[in-house]
Amino acid sequence: MNKSSEDPSNIAQGPVGPVGADTSLEDPNDDFRLVARAQQGDLGAYDLLVTRHRGRIFAMIRNMIHQEADAWDLSQEVFIKAWNALPRFEAKARFSTWLYRIAHNVVYDWTRKRKLDSVGELNDEIFERERIDSSSFTTPSGGDSPDHTMAQGELRVKIEIALGKLSPEHREAVILKDVQGLSYKDIADVMECSIGTVMSRLYYARQKLQTLLKDEYESR
Amino acid sequence: MNTNPDETKLALWLDDELTGEELATFEASFGNQPEHLAAREEVRRWRKMMREAMPASEEPPHAEFFSARIARSIREEVQAVESEPAAAQKKRLSWQGWWMPLAACAGMAFAFFAGQRVQPGPPEIDVAGAPKAIPVEPIVYTPDGDVAAEWFASSEASATVIVLSGVDAIPDAMDFSETAAVPTEREIDSTAGNEPEGIDPAGL
Numbered sequence: 001m002n003k004s005s006e007d008p009s010n011i012a013q014g015p016v017g018p019v020g021a022d023t024s025l026e027d028p029n030d031d032f033r034l035v036a037r038a039q040q041g042d043l044g045a046y047d048l049l050v051t052r053h054r055g056r057i058f059a060m061i062r063n064m065i066h067q068e069a070d071a072w073d074l075s076q077e078v079f080i081k082a083w084n085a086l087p088r089f090e091a092k093a094r095f096s097t098w099l100y101r102i103a104h105n106v107v108y109d110w111t112r113k114r115k116l117d118s119v120g121e122l123n124d125e126i127f128e129r130e131r132i133d134s135s136s137f138t139t140p141s142g143g144d145s146p147d148h149t150m151a152q153g154e155l156r157v158k159i160e161i162a163l164g165k166l167s168p169e170h171r172e173a174v175i176l177k178d179v180q181g182l183s184y185k186d187i188a189d190v191m192e193c194s195i196g197t198v199m200s201r202l203y204y205a206r207q208k209l210q211t212l213l214k215d216e217y218e219s220r
Numbered sequence: 221m222n223t224n225p226d227e228t229k230l231a232l233w234l235d236d237e238l239t240g241e242e243l244a245t246f247e248a249s250f251g252n253q254p255e256h257l258a259a260r261e262e263v264r265r266w267r268k269m270m271r272e273a274m275p276a277s278e279e280p281p282h283a284e285f286f287s288a289r290i291a292r293s294i295r296e297e298v299q300a301v302e303s304e305p306a307a308a309q310k311k312r313l314s315w316q317g318w319w320m321p322l323a324a325c326a327g328m329a330f331a332f333f334a335g336q337r338v339q340p341g342p343p344e345i346d347v348a349g350a351p352k353a354i355p356v357e358p359i360v361y362t363p364d365g366d367v368a369a370e371w372f373a374s375s376e377a378s379a380t381v382i383v384l385s386g387v388d389a390i391p392d393a394m395d396f397s398e399t400a401a402v403p404t405e406r407e408i409d410s411t412a413g414n415e416p417e418g419i420d421p422a423g424l
Contacts, residue, residue, distance in 0.1 A: 041298075043291060043294060043295070046291075046294070047287055047290075047291055050286075050287050050290055050291075051283075051287055054279070054280055054283065054286060054287065055277035055278055055279050055280070056276060056277045058278055058279070058280040059275060059276060059277055059278040062278065063274065068281070071280075072280050072281065072286070075280055075286070076286065076289060076290055076293070079290045080290060080293050080294065080297075083290075083294050083297075084297070152272060152273055155269075155273040156273045156274060159270070159273055159274060174270075175274075177235070178266070178267050178270040178271065178274075179270055179271065179274045179275075179276055180276050181271070181276060183237055184231070184232065184235070184237060195228065196228065199227075199228065199231045203231075206266060210266065216269075217266070217269065
């Protein structure tokens with residue numbers, strides 16, 4: 001089992017998202033301590049890690065595939081795979097970034113399998129679907145007024161529809177950068193590509209989204 | 221003077237990712253250019269809109285069950301790994317157990333075939349001289365102690381007669397149809413009763 005020996009303060013820090021529910025990014029040292037215990041077989045420590053990160057992983061996957069039930073199952077798979085791979089985690093990146101990378105692989109494996117399963121069924125809408133899961137969350141957290149909450153919920157649905165029109169790579173770049181708040185370097189690690197590629201994908205993805213959401217974007 | 225910054229540095233600056241000395245160097249050269257400042261404001265506005273509408277973290281439904289299920293799966297995997305040597309041994313045994321009946325059957329077939337070839341054949345038995353089957357006397361039971369019963373069997377007539385002694389004489393007036401199950405005409409003729417009552421089937 002590995003123990004974290006690298007100074008966590010040297011690890012690149014990405015911008016932190018505005019949602020305060022997740023505290024894992026506020027003190028990555030806690031993650032490293034819990035990871036070290038989990039690597040020794042402490043299931044209780046790993047349970048704490050799951051609790052800290054499940055919200056972000058679930059949100060990322062759900063935004064990628066737009067299906068809540070499948071997102072739930074895939075999030076489970078991410079944490080089980082992470083446990084099995086924990087002995088190989090070397091603390092070169094933050095634990096959350098490492099989890100995003102596993103989530104990235106799980107989602108793409110799932111997508112490939114779905115495409116293989118749907119060969120001949122004229123079902124090419126795994127990522128390109130415009131319909132939104134009827135159980136989608138349309139209510140952002142926070143103590144906003146009902147009107148504001150409803151407006152945000154409507155905007156979210158429009159953004160999700162627009163995201164559904166992007167390629168998987170462009171969609172993931174936007175979700176990781178503009179929703180999850182990862183740095184370019186972390187996104188490159190997660191998507192296993194260069195920073196330049198991330199910048200290119202993000203540029204074109206934002207351009208297309210801003211075109212699709214022209215009315216909403218310009219009214220703000 | 222170079223007015224075109226490195227694209228990578230510019231993208232990092234637009235997304236507020238430059239820090240420390242890199243940020244100071246960049247802003248000293250390009251940070252006052254209106255188009256860059258406007259572009260950065262545009263990116264900030266975009267990110268703000270996205271993050272307000274799309275929460276970065278959402279608890280999965282039934283969050284406690286979510287975590288408990290992961291813990292259970294991990295425990296099961298750990299137990300499976302710990303019992304792997306025993307499982308491997310068991311697997312070997314089950315493999316042997318699967319082949320063992322087949323091997324036994326093959327051995328028995330071979331022994332039978334070999335025995336057929338080696339032995340001269342079974343000895344002849346004179347069936348004519350074999351002892352006859354012993355006839356078994358039937359047990360005749362009468363519920364009344366004053367009544368005696370005898371039975372006679374005739375293989376030639378294919379009949380068995382039972383004689384009861386001590387039974388009162390049966391009166392001639394006795395109607396056996398009241399005590400015996402005699403099939404009715406309807407039961408004998410399967411077509412009986414198909415016609416409605418009161419109509420003569422012959423049309424008479």
